[in-house]
Amino acid sequence: MLGLLGMSATIWVRRPTAAPAGEVSAPTHRLDRPLPGLTIGIREDRAWRSWQHIGDVWAAWLDRDGASPRTVETGGQVGVPGSDDRRRIDELAAAVDAAIVGLGTCGSCTTFTVKDAVAVEAAGKPVVAVVCDEFLVHAQNVARHLGHGDLKILALPYPLEARPAADLDDIAAEYYPRVLALLGVTGSPGTAS
Amino acid sequence: MKFASEAVEVAAAPQEFYERTLAERWSDGAPVLPATDEAVAALLAHSPYPADHVVGVLPPINGVATVELVAVNAALAGVEPASFPYVLAALDAIMEPEWNAFGLTTTTSSVCPMLIVNGPGRAAAAIDHRAGCMGGAAGRGSMTIGRAVALCLRNIGGQRAGETTKTVFGQPARAGFCFGEWEERSPWPSLAVRRGFAATDDVVTVHGGKGTFPLADIHNDRADDLLRLIAKSTAFPLSNMYLGNPENGEVVIAFNPMWAERFGAAFPDIADLQAYLHEWAWQPIEVWPDANAAILRDRGRVDAAGRVALVSGPEQFLPIVCGGLGSLHAIVLPSFGESQSQSKVVVRPA
Numbered sequence: 001m002l003g004l005l006g007m008s009a010t011i012w013v014r015r016p017t018a019a020p021a022g023e024v025s026a027p028t029h030r031l032d033r034p035l036p037g038l039t040i041g042i043r044e045d046r047a048w049r050s051w052q053h054i055g056d057v058w059a060a061w062l063d064r065d066g067a068s069p070r071t072v073e074t075g076g077q078v079g080v081p082g083s084d085d086r087r088r089i090d091e092l093a094a095a096v097d098a099a100i101v102g103l104g105t106c107g108s109c110t111t112f113t114v115k116d117a118v119a120v121e122a123a124g125k126p127v128v129a130v131v132c133d134e135f136l137v138h139a140q141n142v143a144r145h146l147g148h149g150d151l152k153i154l155a156l157p158y159p160l161e162a163r164p165a166a167d168l169d170d171i172a173a174e175y176y177p178r179v180l181a182l183l184g185v186t187g188s189p190g191t192a193s
Numbered sequence: 194m195k196f197a198s199e200a201v202e203v204a205a206a207p208q209e210f211y212e213r214t215l216a217e218r219w220s221d222g223a224p225v226l227p228a229t230d231e232a233v234a235a236l237l238a239h240s241p242y243p244a245d246h247v248v249g250v251l252p253p254i255n256g257v258a259t260v261e262l263v264a265v266n267a268a269l270a271g272v273e274p275a276s277f278p279y280v281l282a283a284l285d286a287i288m289e290p291e292w293n294a295f296g297l298t299t300t301t302s303s304v305c306p307m308l309i310v311n312g313p314g315r316a317a318a319a320i321d322h323r324a325g326c327m328g329g330a331a332g333r334g335s336m337t338i339g340r341a342v343a344l345c346l347r348n349i350g351g352q353r354a355g356e357t358t359k360t361v362f363g364q365p366a367r368a369g370f371c372f373g374e375w376e377e378r379s380p381w382p383s384l385a386v387r388r389g390f391a392a393t394d395d396v397v398t399v400h401g402g403k404g405t406f407p408l409a410d411i412h413n414d415r416a417d418d419l420l421r422l423i424a425k426s427t428a429f430p431l432s433n434m435y436l437g438n439p440e441n442g443e444v445v446i447a448f449n450p451m452w453a454e455r456f457g458a459a460f461p462d463i464a465d466l467q468a469y470l471h472e473w474a475w476q477p478i479e480v481w482p483d484a485n486a487a488i489l490r491d492r493g494r495v496d497a498a499g500r501v502a503l504v505s506g507p508e509q510f511l512p513i514v515c516g517g518l519g520s521l522h523a524i525v526l527p528s529f530g531e532s533q534s535q536s537k538v539v540v541r542p543a
Contacts, residue, residue, distance in 0.1 A: 009206070014228045014265040015199040016219050016348040018256025046492075047436070077531035078293045081438040107359030108296035108531065111253075115295070138299065141357055145255045 025149035026118075029126040030184025031098050036066030040183075041092045041099035043116055046075030050160035050168055051103035051130070057172040058100065058179070070096055077112055089116045093123035098183045104131030104139050105160060114142040114151065121148055128182045132158035152182045194234050197245060198265055203227065219269065219348060221340070221368050228268035235274040236264040240281065241540045248281060249288035252295040253358060254351030258284060263341075266348055270341035270369070276318045276334050278539045279397055280341045283308050283371075286399040286535035287342070293532045297401050298352045302433070303364040304529035306346070307402035308339055308371035309445070309513060311385035312395030314539065315373040322373030324517030327405055327447075327524065328365070339369030364404050372515060378450035379514035380457025387463070388536045395539035400445050400511070401532030403433065406525040416459035419452070420466070423523055424473035427510075428503040430480050433530040439494065440505040442528035446470070446512050451520035456512075467507035474510070475500040 031038065040062050044055040052073075059069035072092050076082035092099060101117040104110030110131055117129035131139045133155040143151040156175060160168065203213045210227060214220045226232070237244050237260065244261040251258050260281065267280050287294050287306055297304050310320045318334035321327075326335070346352045354360050360367075376383045376392075385396035408426050413419050427444050434442060448456060460466035478486050478499045486495075494501050504510070511534070516522065 009204070010202050011205045011210075011227055011229060012200045013203055014196060014230070014233055014261075014268075015201050015217075016228060016262065016265045016269055016344065017217075018251075018254070018258070018262060018349040018351070020351060021250065021255035021257070076438050076441070077296050078291045078533055079438065079441040079531075081441065082293075082531070107300035107302070108293075110359070111295050111299045135359065138357070138359055141253065142295075142299070145253060 021145050021147070024147060025144075026121065026147050028121060028150045028152060029124060031126050032184050032186060034187035035062065035180070035185050038097040039068045039070055039095065041096035041120070042069055042071045043089065043092065043099065043101040044071055044073045045103050045109060045113075046073050047109060048103045048105055048161065050163060051105070053165060053168045054160075054172045055100075055102065057169060058176055061176055074112070074116070077108065086119070089119050090123070093120040093125055096125065098126040100128050100130060100179055100183075102130030103160070104129065104135045105158065106135070107138065110135040110139050111142050114139050114146065117151060118143065118146050118148045121151060126183045128152045128154050128179050130154045130156060130179070132156050132160060134158040154179050154182055194230070194237070196230065196233065196261060197259065198261055221343065221347060223368070225269035226271045228265045232268040233261065233264045236267050236272065236277045237261065239274045239277045239542065240264065241278065241542045242281070248284050251288070251346060251350030253299050256349040256351055258345060258349045262349055263345055266344040267341040270337045270344055271333070272337045272341050273318070273333060276338055278541050279310065279318060279334070279338045279395070280345075282397040282537040282539045283338070283342045283399055284345060286397060286537045289535040291533040292399060292401065292535045297529060297532055298346060298350055299358050300529070301359045301361050302403060302529055303360060303362050304401050304403050304532070305364060305367045305370065306342055307366060307400045307445070307526055308342065309384060309398040309400060310371065310373040310396070311376060311383045311390070311398070312539065313393060314395040320371065320373040322375040322515045326372040326515050327370070335371045336369065339371030341369070343367060343369040366402070366404070374513045375450060375515045379453055380461070381463040381512070384511060384513050385536060390536065390538060396536050397539060398534055398536040400443065400526055400534040401529040402445065402526035403529055404527065406527055408523045408525060409521050411521050416455045417469070420456060420469055421473045424470045427470070427525050427527070428474045428476050430476055432503060432527055434503050434528060435489070435494075435501070437530040439502065442504070442530040442532055443509045443511050443534050444504065444528055445526035446510060447515050447524045447526070448512060449516045449519060449522055450514055451518055452523060453514040463512060464507070466512060467510045470510045471502070471504065471507035474503040477501070
């Protein structure tokens, strides 16, 4: 198609981009109960020793505060390890009252942290996805594109790896009340130390 | 023909059009061709599926890849209409769950889809499989099919470095990577035939590869010695395969035809060659510092002799034959690990 006199000629082309999915967000859930008597799942990741440390600290504190922690460790994305992990996440979602799912501190592990958290949320349970702040926007994007844009996400400092255990303990203490608040725990738990 | 995708008026002048594609973020930074209705219709004429057929949903943004939208991106890349079914087959492979597109399109790694083409249509489609097949040979099929797939990931899947994908370095192959196997010079059945396809089928295998890792030797004439060194080279200590699950992922090894001839004489059955590669693809645990070694031990990766195998089984080595006749090179395409390569037959209209 030619433009007006004195203007450049134009043509029509087709836009190659697709609209993102997931503009509608699935419902989220809150405990709205105190911790004692609840079963809280923790999803750890075999890749991240720092998160195993923090997860283990939180599990001990959940136990101290009257809840029953239940930890699963994942490490697969495909194949038999991947399908085994997804099955165990589904079992965790069915067995617990709420779950803490981490850790997103790389691209694909953030994706799978969010996917596993979404599986818990889709099962109707309160859940918090735990990521490092470098990966927060990525986690939010993944959650939105999976149709769970309101998924609760807790951002820990980055990087966690290569920090001494004492630093990780401090981070565990600082963020323990925050993760409980995001789950909707009532009362006054979370005096961490 | 009616189109569902949005029509956009753009300047016809090449430089202005290029600037517009950059502003709209339709390209990978290099120039693209206008996806006019004529260009898109020509591609669709070679699709076995209708324009509104959904090929799948492409992560990270889970954009819906209709055949029409794929054709629009193929038009940008300059895909020859008759080669459009290769693009569709590659995307079909990528969307298989075990390829792990959501993980691979968002990872910090450099991994990307690496397309390996088998079948009688390679030459007509100008898919490079001889000298310079992994870059430099300039076959239209290799350059445009791979790029079309990459543009689909970018424009339909929304894969953008630093935004939706956390890749640290990326790699040149993220602009597209497609080559063929030189089946006529292979002493073994082709990769596709080994996967159950007929030799008369055109097949695209998509491997989640982290890069092109070149090997060279001029000092050894024995096939078994040279293969042992190749196996050792695949088992580099910081391979992804030592991070995750050893049973996941494959290592593609591209042999030049001269080496393939030598290896074929020593190992007429490719299963024996794969077993030999597996036998030698390990490193002694002493290679790793204490912290790494402790984790490898904890995960049961160290055998009684103190060896740490790269992968669980011989079938995870995928030897192929391609490239020029310089008898001193091989290239390894290391795996992301958490990805299983997928092969799909190229379907053409009836």
